[in-house]
Amino acid sequence: MDYDVIVIGGGPAGLSAAVYTRRAELKTAIIEKLTFGGIITTTDLIENYLGFPAISGADFGKAIQQHAMKYNPDMIQAEVHAVKPIEGGYAVESDAGSLTTKTVIVASGAAPKKLGIPGENEYFGRGVSTCATCDGPFFAKRDVAVVGGGDSALSEGLYLSRLVNKIYLIHRRDKLRAEPILQKRFSELSNVEYLWNSVVTKIAGEKKVTGITVKNVTTGEEQEINVSAVFIYIGEVPQTSFVDVKKDENGYIMTDENMQTSSPGIFAAGDCRHSLTKQAIISAGEGALAAIAAQMYIEGRLRSKERPEAVNPQRILS
């Protein structure tokens, strides 16, 4: 085997896992397709990762990358295409070739879906956000837009409603698709203006977001609205297509409480995992737990009574 552990993904979950596996003297590679540090490096300011009262996403990314590098895992810049079972482990196939390993920790994250409109990338982290819990407090007493009509939009909107002055809820349909209790609670808020059948076509700014252009898809009418932030909740795409393990209906990986997937020796941690919420500190903790579980698996001392049911290949292929 080339490795004891291959970690797929170099964000907080993957880097925390590597710190633990390397400290346990397991031969470890981390494979990352974009930025070591993960998607959180795009956040303007992080205030909720315990120990760092205020740090930029970029500096945080550097700090956690350097922490992992102290233990010399092999850090490989490549995109993973497949994880295939072999005798005694797995072959991880990527742009960097095929590497063999006893265990795999999938920490590949989830990419928020984007609107694909002008200003969105330019002001991401400076008013454009996909995380109210992270960025909401920066916009206390301001006006903000929330885009979307599902559970995430309303759930995060409820959180925002207690902080901001006013929320414009912008949804492309004429009714919400969030679960009823969220809709009921949202309807009781006094500081929400609904823009139905509407899409955001442009985000304007000057260093930071200053406003949006909203188009009514029924009438074709456009209006400009002053907001300090746009929170986008039109879905996420977990980056898990390369691995055949049990997943939920949205592609997030199912695990037991020890981060074990349905395939023995494959673990998952962080935003790619089926869970209540996505936060860097939670991902770092899950990465550490997955690493300790992988180590125990290699040493033959990990119980697997709670592992999710094995994948039925027929069901996946059909």
Add this chain to the structure above:
Amino acid sequence: MDYDVIVIGGGPAGLSAAVYTRRAELKTAIIEKLTFGGIITTTDLIENYLGFPAISGADFGKAIQQHAMKYNPDMIQAEVHAVKPIEGGYAVESDAGSLTTKTVIVASGAAPKKLGIPGENEYFGRGVSTCATCDGPFFAKRDVAVVGGGDSALSEGLYLSRLVNKIYLIHRRDKLRAEPILQKRFSELSNVEYLWNSVVTKIAGEKKVTGITVKNVTTGEEQEINVSAVFIYIGEVPQTSFVDVKKDENGYIMTDENMQTSSPGIFAAGDCRHSLTKQAIISAGEGALAAIAAQMYIEGRLRSKERPEAVNPQRILS
């Protein structure tokens, strides 16, 4: 209600929880009986909390306490005696009186049992340790003692065996009580010397640990052994006696994957919780998750399908 959330325990789990509940503008108290920062403040050097490549336990404790204090939770120095259900929440009874709250996050940790011998407290964090994963790498290629014969002693001993020169396994009985697979694997190690029917009676040192005195309880014979570290695994005591929720046979609190206990509105996080392993980064992640779950509970949007079965008071009292 006096509070939305009362957090019991001021270590990494409790402080991380408070950061999240305060950022969500929930009225929050943290009650700690000893040191804000938690038991980890007694560790010499922390190298495995992602983002801090090397920090003393004392400095880490200060950093995480200051992070939480930025959000002004009420920080109360007191010992909690009971958590009692009341209409709409709980009354938390402590040396500081009775405080009412909608939700409780139990983050009260676990205290390792100590040997109660000379030198033990004096050299704690400087050779005396209760965490091989934390401190093992400092003793690479050295001789160390492991005290105990249960799962923890052997599990952590297996980890140490790959790092250190030699392990003296000191056990007060003539056979181990760890699970068979751990005993089998431990017996295959070439760098372990067993001292059966033996107890450590003294830890000697000079700034750091230099050796121990071991007494054979059958023959009464004493010998001195040079070691650089003593890892003590004679059990832990979770600090959970004040709360009536479902626990495992050792007193650790059972939760679902969202940190919910068997009592609605009571959550648990960190070392007091039933889990695979105990690590500061994992505790901080669990504290954040418990806080988000508590917030959702207050807002009426937390599902409880996986909550551990409700406690049967008869069973607890009998």
